[in-house]
Amino acid sequence: xxxxxxxxxxxxxxxxxxxxxxxxxxxxxxxxxxxxxxxxxxxxxxxxxxxxxxxxxxxxxxxxxxxxxxxxxxxxxxxxxxxxxxxxxxxxxxxxxxxxxxxxxxxxxxxxxxxxxxxxxxxxxxxxxxxxxxxxxxxxxxxxxxxxxxxxxxxxxxxxxxxxxxxxxxxxxxxxxxxxxxxxxxxxxxxxxxxxxxxxxxxxxxxxxxxxxxxxxxxxxxxxxxxxxxxxxxxxxxxxxxxxxxxxxxxxxxxxxxxxxxxxxxxxxxxxxxxxxxxxxxxxxxxxxxxxxxxxxxxxxxxxxxxxxxxxxxxxxxxxxxxxxxxxxxxxxxxxxxxxxxxxxxxxxxxxxxxxxxxxxxxxxxxxxxxxxxxxxxxxxxxxxxxxxxxxxxxxxxxxxxxxxxxxxxxxxxxxxxxxxxxxxxxxxxxxxxxxxxxxxxxxxxxxxxxxxxxxxxxxxxxxxxxxxxxxxxxxxxxxxxxxxxxxxxxxxxxxxxxxxxxxxxxxxxxxxxxxxxxxxxxxxxxxxxxxxxxxxxxxxxxxxxxxxxxxxxxxxxxxxxxxxxxxxxxxxxxxxxxxxxxxxxxxxxxxxxxxxxxxxxxxxxxxxxxxxxxxxxxxxxxxxxxxxxxxxxxxxxxxxxxxxxxxxxxxxxxxxxxxxxxxxxxxxxxxxxxxxxxxxxxxxxxxxxxxxxxxxxxxxxxxxxxxxxxxxxxxxxxxxxxxxxxxxxxxxxxxxxxxxxxxxxxxxxxxxxxxxxxxxxxxxxxxxxxxxxxxxxxxxxxxxxxxxxxxxxxxxxxxxxxxxxxxxxxxxxxxxxxxxxxxxxxxxxxxxxxxxxxxxxxxxxxxxxxxx
RNA sequence: GGGCGGCUAGCUCAGUUGGUUAGAGCGUCACAUUGACAUUGUGAAGGUCAGAGGUUCGAAUCCUCUGCCGCCCACCA
Numbered sequence: 001x002x003x004x005x006x007x008x009x010x011x012x013x014x015x016x017x018x019x020x021x022x023x024x025x026x027x028x029x030x031x032x033x034x035x036x037x038x039x040x041x042x043x044x045x046x047x048x049x050x051x052x053x054x055x056x057x058x059x060x061x062x063x064x065x066x067x068x069x070x071x072x073x074x075x076x077x078x079x080x081x082x083x084x085x086x087x088x089x090x091x092x093x094x095x096x097x098x099x100x101x102x103x104x105x106x107x108x109x110x111x112x113x114x115x116x117x118x119x120x121x122x123x124x125x126x127x128x129x130x131x132x133x134x135x136x137x138x139x140x141x142x143x144x145x146x147x148x149x150x151x152x153x154x155x156x157x158x159x160x161x162x163x164x165x166x167x168x169x170x171x172x173x174x175x176x177x178x179x180x181x182x183x184x185x186x187x188x189x190x191x192x193x194x195x196x197x198x199x200x201x202x203x204x205x206x207x208x209x210x211x212x213x214x215x216x217x218x219x220x221x222x223x224x225x226x227x228x229x230x231x232x233x234x235x236x237x238x239x240x241x242x243x244x245x246x247x248x249x250x251x252x253x254x255x256x257x258x259x260x261x262x263x264x265x266x267x268x269x270x271x272x273x274x275x276x277x278x279x280x281x282x283x284x285x286x287x288x289x290x291x292x293x294x295x296x297x298x299x300x301x302x303x304x305x306x307x308x309x310x311x312x313x314x315x316x317x318x319x320x321x322x323x324x325x326x327x328x329x330x331x332x333x334x335x336x337x338x339x340x341x342x343x344x345x346x347x348x349x350x351x352x353x354x355x356x357x358x359x360x361x362x363x364x365x366x367x368x369x370x371x372x373x374x375x376x377x378x379x380x381x382x383x384x385x386x387x388x389x390x391x392x393x394x395x396x397x398x399x400x401x402x403x404x405x406x407x408x409x410x411x412x413x414x415x416x417x418x419x420x421x422x423x424x425x426x427x428x429x430x431x432x433x434x435x436x437x438x439x440x441x442x443x444x445x446x447x448x449x450x451x452x453x454x455x456x457x458x459x460x461x462x463x464x465x466x467x468x469x470x471x472x473x474x475x476x477x478x479x480x481x482x483x484x485x486x487x488x489x490x491x492x493x494x495x496x497x498x499x500x501x502x503x504x505x506x507x508x509x510x511x512x513x514x515x516x517x518x519x520x521x522x523x524x525x526x527x528x529x530x531x532x533x534x535x536x537x538x539x540x541x542x543x544x545x546x547x548x549x550x551x552x553x554x555x556x557x558x559x560x561x562x563x564x565x566x567x568x569x570x571x572x573x574x575x576x577x578x579x580x581x582x583x584x585x586x587x588x589x590x591x592x593x594x595x596x597x598x599x600x601x602x603x604x605x606x607x608x609x610x611x612x613x614x615x616x617x618x619x620x621x622x623x624x625x626x627x628x629x630x631x632x633x634x635x636x637x638x639x640x641x642x643x644x645x646x647x648x649x650x651x652x653x654x655x656x657x658x659x660x661x662x663x664x665x666x667x668x669x670x671x672x673x674x675x676x677x678x679x680x681x682x683x684x685x686x687x688x689x690x691x692x693x694x695x696x697x698x699x700x701x702x703x704x705x706x707x708x709x710x711x712x713x714x715x716x717x718x719x720x721x722x723x724x725x726x727x728x729x730x731x732x733x734x735x736x737x738x739x740x741x742x743x744x745x746x747x748x749x750x751x752x753x754x755x756x757x758x759x760x761x762x763x764x765x766x767x768x769x770x771x772x773x774x775x776x777x778x779x780x781x782x783x784x785x786x787x788x789x790x791x792x793x794x795x796x797x798x799x800x801x802x803x804x805x806x807x808x809x810x811x812x813x814x815x816x817x818x819x820x821x822x823x824x825x826x827x828x829x830x831x832x833x834x835x836x837x838x839x840x841x842x843x844x845x846x847x848x849x850x851x852x853x
Numbered sequence: 854g855g856g857c858g859g860c861u862a863g864c865u866c867a868g869u870u871g872g873u874u875a876g877a878g879c880g881u882c883a884c885a886u887u888g889a890c891a892u893u894g895u896g897a898a899g900g901u902c903a904g905a906g907g908u909u910c911g912a913a914u915c916c917u918c919u920g921c922c923g924c925c926c927a928c929c930a
Contacts, residue, residue: 008890009890009892010892217930219930268930272930273930277929287930344929347929349928403857406856406926409855409856413927498926529864564866569924571865571866575879578892582892583892586890589893593890596889638867639869642867645877646877653890654895731896734884734895803874811873814911820910821910823909824872824873832872835873835874839874
């Protein structure tokens with residue numbers, strides 16, 4: 001587009017897709033194609049979105065922030081790589097496809113079988129993937145699509161197998177029969193962090209196993225009590241100390257018999273209930289720990305189908321846990337064993353994805369030993385200690401810093417990680433069995449009769465390896481791996497810290513002996529304007545694609561970045577996005593004005609400021625440049641954007657462009673173009689589309705790979721102060737006119753008293769819209785009498801005088817305080833003095849004006 | 854039970870090691886308006902920085918306590 005053809009208003013959708021295609025065709029998203037010598041690198045992985053559907057505002061905020069980092073780095077001459085990809089999200093995707101399958105055909109995955117089910121999941125994942133890629137492009141994300149990866153593709157699968165084998169060989173992955181979290185609906189185990197607690201009302205029963213049993217216990221789950229093997233009491237609890245160590249054999253209980261040993265354990269709270277805890281080692285993680293400490297037997301009474309087992313006894317066998325609960329409760333009542341029943345609030349553990357009630361049951365599963373000691377560079381470490389050390393040593397910094405504490409809570413309390421899942425979609429556990437033989441390897445073993453473990457790995461196993469499997473690991477000679485790992489930054493939501501960041505740190509410190517990223521930047525949740533989470537049921541979802549279609553990607557990006565700080569949630573409204581649409585339009589019109597009013601778009605090498613205004617805007621530019629650069633480098637995106645907006649709108653558009661209209665063309669044109677160029681470069685990371693489009697109307701190059709501007713040594717505070725005086729004069733005149741209600745400006749004449757201001761008479765007359773400006777003999781600026789409302793003016797001046805007087809007196813009192821002047825730094829005192837003098841001068845001027853009136 | 858955060862203008866939020874008239878955007882009100890832009894311009898009003906105490910020459914900022922609101926973890930069986 002030619003500079004003279006720019007339409008009045010910027011219409012984003014006319015340009016965005018075309019610009020993105022041009023970027024892609026240029027090949028510059030791929031760092032291998034970037035021009036120039038680039039010794040420093042910047043690398044980052046895109047947190048791979050789940051292939052479960054479409055992108056939401058959370059993804060949009062992630063893409064916006066990350067693209068700013070990437071474009072900024074690229075413009076600063078770094079070899080810049082941003083790796084895209086998607087996550088197979090085993091459990092989430094499986095659950096979703098299973099739901100669809102059941103809804104449309106009334107079938108479960110078991111009805112159609114493993115092969116057929118996997119084909120369906122893959123089709124679904126592919127569709128979802130295509131949608132996601134398209135949405136990333138709509139946001140303007142400058143991702144290197146040539147390096148796109150999938151957490152479940154062949155390369156990643158190989159890497160996962162290599163990792164699994166290594167950890168198995170090192171004794172850090174083991175198979176064991178332990179109490180795990182079983183999801184009866186999803187029919188799989190899940191990890192601790194995939195549990196969501198829901199508050200429900202439950203009945204707390206207090207009873208004895210038998211009439212002659214000496215200790216009463218309490219529970220909300222009487223059906224599990226047929227699996228009890230012990231009663232635990234606190235070691236210091238004198239009520240029960242005489243029973244500790246005794247075993248009560250073959251107690252008839254709810255249709256079966258149980259054998260109970262009384263043990264003493266510090267974990268028991270003597271103040272809760274009867275102070276005695278019925279221990280069910282097979283169906284409670286806490287009880288399993290107690291059982292392990294005391295060598296107690298484990299009796300499984302609940303099966304994987306969520307029903308009571310044969311071992312539970314004939315009274316309840318085959319019943320669901322909920323039915324069995326009532327059965328056992330009735331039995332207890334009939335036997336007269338119940339000593340209390342009360343309603344109580346209970347946190348019910350449910351599976352995040354399927355919603356199923358978690359049943360702790362013992363199962364043979366694969367685990368990662370996160371607290372097992374091993375040698376690393378002559379030191380005894382554990383995976384947990386490696387994770388802690390990465391952040392503690394400062395090798396990885398977390399922004400905001402307060403999340404480091406949260407991070408440590410995790411590294412310090414993590415339990416052995418159950419990594420196997422009974423799902424079909426995922427990385428198959430690379431283990432084969434034949435009779436009593438076991439084979440762990442990256443490929444199936446030679447010979448007949450081997451069967452592979454049917455389970456798959458927790459999705460976070462492969463996600464945890466994302467920073468290096470995308471760069472070529474396990475090939476240690478991979479150029480990408482050597483060039484781009486450790487990655488510069490990981491940017492993600494704070495809600496993913498435990499799920500993902502912790503796992504990445506674990507896998508990377510162990511397998512690569514280095515940290516996965518130098519900085520973790522955590523963004524917050526995007527909420528609706530009332531601060532609620534966006535959800536389908538509340539019908540308050542703002543869809544990023546809708547907003548892009550309506551207001552443009554640039555406006556959508558700005559609305560998500562400006563006004564939000566790391567680690568804090570942000571409230572988003574459509575009005576906010578519309579506000580930033582207005583700003584993109586403002587930028588468009590600023591450019592349109594500059595480009596249509598200059599004689600030529602060529603910028604001379606040397607910029608020669610002629611007027612005060614010229615020197616002022618160049619000073620402001622340099623100051624802004626320095627500050628914005630510093631803020632972006634420090635990940636202060638919101639502050640950087642606000643400062644840039646302030647410069648663009650207030651300084652450049654509202655002051656300098658107005659002044660430029662009356663200045664000498666030949667001198668002003670180069671300055672206008674110089675500023676415009678710098679502004680485009682600085683805004684580009686925030687608003688890549690509109691800036692690229694504007695750039696194309698007066699430049700031949702691609703803005704995306706232009707250099708980030710550097711300050712030209714024009715920052716001059718004296719110039720800025722001098723210009724501030726002119727600005728104040730203009731504002732005063734405008735103000736007087738407004739309060740006087742004297743009508744159109746053209747009728748007003750003004751007298752200026754300070755000789756210095758007369759030098760800018762033309763500027764003042766133009767900006768304040770006055771016809772005449774003369775040098776007066778009094779201080780201050782006055783309206784020529786005749787149109788002035790004397791009373792109103794008197795009132796205005798009196799108010800201002802009082803305010804100034806209060807300030808000056810207070811400041812003088814402060815300055816008179818010897819302790820203050822002695823202890824406060826000189827700069828502070830000096831600043832106060834100069835401010836006081838300034839205010840005192842102004843006060844004098846106002847008094848003089850009041851006398852005049 | 855443990856931990857973290859928030860409370861600053863009508864609304865949404867900044868405020869980087871304590872530094873002296875507490876800022877922005879939006880909204881409100883007043884004024885302006887034929888040439889870049891009404892998706893506009895100029896200006897004004899509006900705050901005892903949740904409360905109480907303390908440290909200090911000086912506190913929105915540091916300490917203690919209190920009050921609301923929110924989040925995370927633990928899971929009392």
